[in-house]
């Protein structure tokens with residue numbers, strides 16, 4: 001029977017890192033005689049719905065945000081902590097060292113889920129704003145940044161800035177009307193959602209990669225014979241490898257695209273990243289429990 | 303002694319009143335929480351992060367409970383109306399078809415609310431939500447998800463009550479012309 | 482052949498007087514069973530939940546509540562008297578107001594269905610009280626609810642731009658002229674019907690004195706001010722504006738001494754019923770949507786169009802047909818996400834401008850909301866305004882035909898959309 005693969009984005013091999021993973025993954029399965037069916041564009045439902053279908057074994061592979069794992073495996077709350085990791089390589093290294101995937105799987109397997117890997121969306125977290133270039137932490141003082149939740153509000157306050165919670169659906173409006181002056185997101189967010197017309201300043205912070213999760217149905221994976229399971233494992237490895245190669249190329253082209261669309265890119269002054277990192281660490285304890293934080297810090301050697 | 307039919311009718315009527323009040327309370331929560339968001343943003347300068355999600359969950363409750371009140375009131379729009387003058391066997395058959403549609407749509411949702419793969423209760427929709435958390439506050443989404451089976455059970459109860467006393471289905475002042 | 486079974490059930494259940502929600506939901510479940518997808522029925526409880534747990538819907542129940550409070554609290558009457566002092570001299574004045582409101586309104590909330598529910602419960606009763614036929618008021622509300630998503634800001638166009646790598650600014654600029662033309666055309670039709678059917682207003686109409694009407698309306702006027710300025714200047718999201726408007730409507734109603742606690746409760750009860758009736762329909766349609774996604778029906782449709790080997794005009798006509806149907810069955814944003822990447826690239830190969838294509842896609846999908854039998858705007862207006870569904874369909878037909886003719890013009894005269902972005906230098 002065919003392997004159903006669901007994702008939120010489109011089947012765009014140029015722009016969508018998740019699809020880059022899926023393409024390499026599915027190609028490997030197909031080459032080994034397995035049939036695949038890709039469901040793009042949230043056609044099977046949004047994050048919670050796709051996750052739910054996976055946990056019941058209705059679909060076999062789902063690419064989701066880390067948020068769907070928060071309750072089952074709280075350590076995942078730490079994966080997007082600002083300045084826990086610097087870039088993709090550092091992230092991969094740390095996850096391996098800390099055996100984080102194995103640790104997560106112990107917790108999620110009873111719920112029918114298996115974490116296979118972390119496809120990246122592209123560039124690292126940085127700061128977009130519509131007012132002025134940001135080269136040092138003091139520059140954010142007069143900005144009101146869009147926060148996705150209460151934790152981000154505290155993060156921005158720790159930087160000496162200010163946050164306002166706006167749901168993603170309302171962000172375009174909020175930026176246009178000045179309800180928010182900017183946001184803390186990877187470059188892909190502004191490029192994909194056309195915010196570059198308003199947000200004309202970007203500062204790369206190298207605050208950590210923008211990781212998504214590739215999840216497998218545990219029922220399905222367990223039910224495979226050893227040989228097929230090995231093929232699936234290889235397919236995951238190929239998918240992740242393709243995603244990382246793409247991510248390197250993509251970040252370069254993203255910077256070019258940003259500039260072409262009139263976004264000024266400002267690098268931080270020396271020593272300023274450390275100040276951002278130091279301030280950000282103050283909120284880590286609010287996001288994640290002590291035990292899991294210790295595990296991640298050890299893994300990241302932070 | 304109350305007959306079974308009478309008992310079902312009474313339960314349906316009473317349940318409808320209670321559910322209607324609860325739904326209105328959730329509507330009040332929606333208004334309050336969203337108004338709070340505006341006030342907090344412009345007066346206290348610190349919008350609580352949980353308001354939007356709380357409002358959405360209140361809305362899910364309003365929708366699910368409201369759907370049962372709408373059903374009880376005979377408010378759900380239809381595309382064609384059966385002429386009242388049709389002979390009773392036809393009326394009866396039409397009633398069966400309406401029941402079939404209702405059961406086809408609602409029973410799978412009810413079943414899978416409780417049971418997951420392999421008729422496993424611990425992996426049903428409700429149990430799964432027990433392990434999911436709201437995004438901005440620490441409450442399991444179970445407390446919203448439970449609205450789904452409640453919505454179905456109420457509608458089935460009202461439908462039984464209506465079938466038991468078709469003459470009593472005086473759809474009253476709230477009847478929708480489009481019925 | 483077996484695909485006929487759900488259709489047959491749909492027709493039979495319709496004739497037996499089954500409510501729309503349950504006949505659509507029931508046939509969808511039959512579809513799951515005969516297409517050998519019955520294991521996927523296990524996803525339905527979550528689908529019900531997720532289908533309702535949508536940010537863009539928040540404004541809908543709240544605006545329904547605002548309308549209920551306005552109608553019961555004397556606010557609607559005050560606003561009518563005031564608007565008569567200005568518009569009373571024009572035949573069909575409130576019809577024009579309805580159209581103009583949509584120009585501002587619909588695109589901001591991103592959901593034409595939410596806007597139809599909001600205006601259906603606020604403006605339609607106002608028009609009716611002033612002497613319009615209810616069916617006409619509903620029809621013009623439906624027809625004009627689709628203007629917003631074409632005139633910027635437009636969430637549909639933002640979505641398209643992001644997906645198809647097309648400049649959102651160019652798209653916005655391209656939407657202005659078609660959107661305004663559409664509004665003008667609808668106002669023309671409104672003026673025509675106003676004279677033909679002798680709508681309220683005109684030279685002989687009794688005009689209330691301006692000053693007393695204005696003073697009386699002052700508290701009531703805070704409502705449109707809150708709603709329009711709040712949304713347009715980004716002070717509030719549509720849902721927030723609606724919640725504030727509900728609070729203010731209650732206060733003003735008490736001030737006019739027309740609203741009592743029992744009225745507030747009655748307003749809340751009706752809001753709950755309307756919301757429930759609308760939501761259960763949306764859930765049922767989403768069940769069908771899930772089946773069609775599983776079976777990849779949209780993708781298969783697109784593949785079979787590709788096989789036809791059509792020229793530019795032929796391709797555009799067929800694509801527009803597909804989009805009309807998709808807009809009828811699917812959420813507009815979901816339809817853009819799923820279909821634009823499939824349907825647009827071949828059009829570009831045939832020489833269609835990507836910006837122009839964006840306007841066509843957006844316009845088409847929203848017109849789909851007016852297309853029977855499952856056009857969501859029609860279903861929602863029928864629920865909200867208590868007008869028989871087919872009566873609404875019949876009343877909308879003249880407008881729908883005009884809009885389709887307009888769409889034809891748009892297809893064949895790309896300059897309607899492209900001239901402005903070119904003049905502004907957004908396109909080469």
Ligand code: NA
Pocket residue numbers: 584585586587588589628629630631632633634635
């Ligand atoms: Na608009």
Ligand code: NA
Pocket residue numbers: 579580581582583600621622623625626
């Ligand atoms: Na309108």
